[in-house]
Structure formats: C-alpha cells, structure tokens
Amino acid sequence: MFGKKVVAPPPDKLMAELTRRGPHKVDRGDLGIVGMSGQIFAPRVGTKLPAVAFAHDWLAASPRYRDLVFHLASWGIVVAVPDGQTGVFASDIDLATDLRAAVTVLQSVQLGDGTVSVDPHRVGVAGHGFGAAAAVRAASDAVLLGRPPIALSALATVFGAPTTADLLPAAATVTAPALVLAAGGQIDSMTGNALALAENLGGDVVFRTIEAADNRGLLERRGLKAFLGVNGADKDTHGPVRAQLTGYLLHTLTGDERYAAFSDPEATMGDAVATSVDEAEPAALDHLSQLLGAKPPKE
Numbered sequence: 141m142f143g144k145k146v147v148a149p150p151p152d153k154l155m156a157e158l159t160r161r162g163p164h165k166v167d168r169g170d171l172g173i174v175g176m177s178g179q180i181f182a183p184r185v186g187t188k189l190p191a192v193a194f195a196h197d198w199l200a201a202s203p204r205y206r207d208l209v210f211h212l213a214s215w216g217i218v219v220a221v222p223d224g225q226t227g228v229f230a231s232d233i234d235l236a237t238d239l240r241a242a243v244t245v246l247q248s249v250q251l252g253d254g255t256v257s258v259d260p261h262r263v264g265v266a267g268h269g270f271g272a273a274a275a276v277r278a279a280s281d282a283v284l285l286g287r288p289p290i291a292l293s294a295l296a297t298v299f300g301a302p303t304t305a306d307l308l309p310a311a312a313t314v315t316a317p318a319l320v321l322a323a324g325g326q327i328d329s330m331t332g333n334a335l336a337l338a339e340n341l342g343g344d345v346v347f348r349t350i351e352a353a354d355n356r357g358l359l360e361r362r363g364l365k366a367f368l369g370v371n372g373a374d375k376d377t378h379g380p381v382r383a384q385l386t387g388y389l390l391h392t393l394t395g396d397e398r399y400a401a402f403s404d405p406e407a408t409m410g411d412a413v414a415t416s417v418d419e420a421e422p423a424a425l426d427h428l429s430q431l432l433g434a435k436p437p438k439e
Contacts, residue, residue: 151401155410158383162215167252171220174245176238178202178222181213182251188259190393191218192294193242193278195235195271197359198301201226204359205268207373211382217389218258220246225274232270232303236277237284239265243292262393264294264316266385268358269331272300273307276337279318280310292316294392295343296385299323299355302333311340317403318343319388321381321412324351327420331355338417346405347420348384348412352376380411 148154164183171178179202183189194209196202202209202221209219222238225231247260267275277284279295295318318341326332332355338347357374358381387402387409401407408414 148398148400151407151409154387154399154401155380155383155412158215158386159379161211162386164214164216166210166213168210169251171222171242171245174249176222176241176245177224178220178238178242179209180218180220180251181209182218182256183213183216184252185256186216187255187257188262189216189218189257190262190264190389191220191243191246191258192264192266192296192389192393193220193222193239193246195239195265195267195274195278196221196223196226197269197271197356198230199226199228200268200271200359204361207360208358208378208382208385212386212389215386215390217386217393218246218251218256230270232273232277232307233284235271235274237287239267239274239278240284240287240290243278243290261291262293264292264296264389264393266296266298266389267300268298269301269355270303272297272337273303276300276307276311276314276341279314279316281313282310294389295319295341296388297321297334297337298358298381298385299326299353300333300337301331301355302336307333308336308340311337312342314341315343317392318345319384319402320345320347321384322347322349322415323353323355323357323377324349326355327415335417335420338415344405345417346388346403347415347417348409349415350377350380350411351413352411353380376411383410384412
C-alpha cells in the first residue's frame, strides 16, 4: 500500500515556521571530552539523527552562535562547533581539519546518556564568513594536514568570505549539494565571495540573497539582555539565516520532502531571494580598489 504524498506548506509559511524554535528539548556538551575545543548541541532524545559541523567566523568562537546552533538542535539536528583558529592569524585549512575531526566524532560517539546517536550517512558541514571557507575546504577532495576527504551529504555557506587563491579551485572539487547564502551588497566584495562560491562549487548549488542581512549580523553578543532571551544578533539577519539553514539541512540530510523547497534553486522564500549566478552582477571594482576606497565609474 502506497503512503500518502507529502503536501508541503507554501515556502513563506515554512520560513515563518522554521524561524521559531523546534519541538525538541536540547542538551549542550563540551567537545573537550574527545580532545577538541568547542561545543556540541543535540536533541535530548533520538537515534540516527542528522548532524552538521559548523565553523565560526574570523575572531569569533562557538559562544557567538549559541542561539543559532541551539535552534538547529531544537529541530532535531546535532551540531558540533569546534573552537579552533580563533586568533588573528587563523587558518581556514586548520579549521577545516577541525571540522573533519568533528564530523568523525559525530559519526562515532554516543551522545547524552548513550541513547542519542547520529546517522553517519546524514552529516554535513557549514560555516559563517571565514568559517564558510573552512567548510568548503572540509567538503573538498583535498587531504588536509594528513586528514583524508570525508563523505558529506550537504554543505552550507553563510556570507562566505574570501581567504586564499586556492579556495575556489578547492570549491570546484566539492560534490555535495550546497546552500550559498549572501548578504545584501556582499555578493562580491572584499568581505563576501558568495557569487564566486556559487559559480565554482562542483555540486548542485542553491544560491539565495538576504538583502536586509549584514554579514556580521549573525554574531551574537552576550550581555544582561541574554537572560531575557535577547541574543544581540541582528534580527533581519538571524531569523532568515536560521530558517534557511534548518530547512535546507532537514531536506538534504533527512530527505524530508516537506522541506524540498529549500533545495529548489529557483524558490524565493520570504526574505531569502533566489539568485541566479548568470544574472547576479559582480562588483564594479576589483577588491583592491574597494580596499583603497575607490569609487565605481559613473554610468
């Protein structure tokens, strides 16, 4: 007997739904128990769960993403956030190696009281800013500091930032499906390379722009207001990003057809606008000229 066909709500409704906390209670752990610096967030119960290793931005660390990764875990996704490479001279290759190590931990370690586990075939990597470059390298086919390539089911880059010249050739070797999120005005800039990533990634790519977002607006700032549930992140950035990440990972890692629209490159969803690589306009000035403060030529 055939099962019922899944009828998904409209994309805008799904965006609104996934902006809110999910149904799962969440526990936090320390990656120090396996010899890594960082944190892990997981649903309190569940077996063969999907999981993602998340990489932080430059000069940031896991506490700056506490609400974001808690949100993902509340929707049933285990999240590990390594805290390596938090200094000024951080290396995206080193952080990518940490991501691969975190994936190995997720795939092999029983969580909580031993009743929570990850399906080793439902694992992805993601990152923000500098961490997006690390996620791309982690998903590539290169051997990184002696750590071999790993099989992944998804890649997500949030407001990716350029690092070194060999990043885009590495992106071309990625075969996992990828979500590329860009902030408005940062598609092609000194601090944003979303267009270049979308053009060069080797797998299927979903490219969306959040016009009202700021590429640093995802970072959370802890203070007294945190006790009232205010994380200090920019609301126009945080809400659409967490909905996009949640929906995309739920579809690519679990195959849940309710969230299929998140993997549709032509679907605009609320504030996340489908962006065509062919139609997106690169910056009028090269990155060096932008750095020097030059003004674009008048049309």
